[in-house]
């Protein structure tokens with residue numbers, strides 16, 4: 001390809017955000033608790049909860065903050081053990097440590113999803129589960145919930161990259177006790193930074209609201225309508241919890257709210273782009289693109305695929321050849337200090353865990369951004385560049401049409 005496609009550039013923020021931002025700048029009303037009611041952050045929470053079909057939402061400064069508050073709000077004992085997948089972003093084990101808990105890693109398979117055998121084997125030794133739907137790949141939530149419910153273990157869903165994903169008719173993020181989403185720039189909704197948690201659990205959200213920084217009686221501004229269960233929960237926890245001040249600003253809320261009406265279109269476009277590139281790659285002998293699980297309707301803004309029959313040197317050469325053709329390929333386990341390779345999480349207590357399946361997957365799993373704004377033609381250019389890169393470094397005969 002002659003001109004490399006910039007897959008990292010952001011999209012303009014919808015025009016609708018401007019008038020609201022001007023209004024906020026003119027009034028200086030940027031703090032969520034200044035207005036007596038209906039601040040942009042409170043409106044975002046109401047709209048997001050309604051769109052997701054959840055009873056409560058709390059908007060905060062990042063998904064990591066949402067994960068941290070969720071863990072703290074579960075009221076786990078100090079040093080509680082939290083099962084997480086061995087393939088996720090370093091912020092996830094970090095949030096577990098930040099919450100005073102100990103991450104326990106389980107294996108992830110070649111399809112980027114939790115290995116249910118290893119998951120079941122490790123469940124007996126943990127106090128909670130944090131399922132990270134890495135890159136929007138949904139682990140088997142039916143199996144996970146059945147196992148966790150049987151043991152009374154709470155499940156947090158890290159849905160940072162799963163906004164718009166449906167699992168057997170249910171929205172990802174609404175299946176566990178609490179679901180957390182990100183509005184960081186590389187996610188489906190871009191506010192630079194931001195996050196939100198959703199739950200039906202009044203006690204959990206009351207604790208999270210207070211710890212997020214609702215000091216004194218600011219929790220009252222989280223009540224859109226009388227809610228006796230929620231008011232009782234706030235009364236129960238008043239003055240009994242630390243304030244971590246992880247609030248979201250009204251400016252960020254204005255930027256997020258303007259994008260909510262676009263989510264459905266972005267999900268559709270992202271899925272079409274992904275499936276188009278996946279079909280082209282899967283037809284070639286060098287790539288395998290894991291399929292969606294039955295009943296999983298994804299909302300991707302990137303594609304992951306595994307290299308087939310390539311050794312380490314060929315894998316590196318493939319990434320180089322793709323870069324020379326204008327497509328940046330991240331092989332999770334190959335780039336130095338990659339934040340998604342568990343052996344680089346050296347802040348974890350103890351030895352680097354032994355996860356041979358996850359390690360083998362990370363050494364051949366490739367990651368290419370496919371922003372939802374790309375046209376079909378641009379997707380075809382990316383697929384063609386990847387195919388040409390593989391062809392350039394292998395002796396395999398062409399096994400697909402020209």
Ligand SMILES: *Cc1c(COP(=O)(O)O)cnc(C)c1O
Nearest residue numbers: 062063064089091160161182184
């Ligand atoms: C981006 C991401 C996070 C962290 O989100 P922040 O809002 O940047 O804290 C956590 N988990 C996954 C799977 C992510 O993709």
